[in-house]
Amino acid sequence: MDRDTIIGRIGYPFNSPDLLRQALTHRSYGASHYERLEFLGDSVLNCVIAAELFRTFPQLAEGDLSRLRASLVNQQSLFEIAQQIDLGAQLRLGDGELKSGGARRPSMLADALEALIGAVFIDGGFEAARAFVLHLFEQPLKATDPLTLGKDAKTLLQEFLQARRIPLPQYSVISTAGEAHEQIFRVECVVPELNIRTQGEGTSRRGAEQAAARRAYDLGSQS
Numbered sequence: 001m002d003r004d005t006i007i008g009r010i011g012y013p014f015n016s017p018d019l020l021r022q023a024l025t026h027r028s029y030g031a032s033h034y035e036r037l038e039f040l041g042d043s044v045l046n047c048v049i050a051a052e053l054f055r056t057f058p059q060l061a062e063g064d065l066s067r068l069r070a071s072l073v074n075q076q077s078l079f080e081i082a083q084q085i086d087l088g089a090q091l092r093l094g095d096g097e098l099k100s101g102g103a104r105r106p107s108m109l110a111d112a113l114e115a116l117i118g119a120v121f122i123d124g125g126f127e128a129a130r131a132f133v134l135h136l137f138e139q140p141l142k143a144t145d146p147l148t149l150g151k152d153a154k155t156l157l158q159e160f161l162q163a164r165r166i167p168l169p170q171y172s173v174i175s176t177a178g179e180a181h182e183q184i185f186r187v188e189c190v191v192p193e194l195n196i197r198t199q200g201e202g203t204s205r206r207g208a209e210q211a212a213a214r215r216a217y218d219l220g221s222q223s
Helices: 003-010 017-023 035-056 062-072 075-084 095-099 106-124 126-136 138-142 153-163 205-222
Strands: 170-177 184-191 196-202
Touching (some): 017 106, 035 106, 075 106, 075 196, 126 138, 153 205, 170 205, 184 205, 196 205
16 A cells, blocks of 8 residues: 555545555455445445535435435446546455455445545544545536436437437447456447547446446537
8 A cells, every 4th residue: 555645546635544554454454454434434425425416406306316326326436436546556455355356346446435435534524524525426426417317328328329310339348357256347338430439347248338338428428
């Protein structure tokens, strides 16, 4: 673990180095691991995102708010955010987990990110944790649109392209990694007419396609 590197990436200066170290320690490495912090971080994360959606969309009913929160707080979204800050490179893992590719495993990265949120809460209080979560989820929150409720990224991309009479995207698996029970798929999404080529990772081919489609949709809608 490189303390300066991880602090630079997450944008929060921990007062307690030991707390940061615990948040990045898997149980395979030692007794002082992140599982209790993960439990806490999960609750803090859901609270912050729920409150932000409640504030941002006053017109939405409870069911719609719940669906929006579920679209933001899930293993795939946490995995993608963890990748963006290269969290896997900072995890302290036992030899077995290192050899089996634990640092790239979506479930482990998602758990570690929740533990990091829990650690910020303990270290700096709720306001610090709230600011940290909103920083991590800044782009996903900006992209949240109540009009797309119930539509996944592949559907949104398909409708976007069809409205412009552009052929449907091409998806292809470019790599797989990990053990059979928890493989990581990397998929490429290509829209030649818009010169868009994106990649996504997930624990299933469908999840990876969704991640790649989301990036393609974001690029297309911004052009």
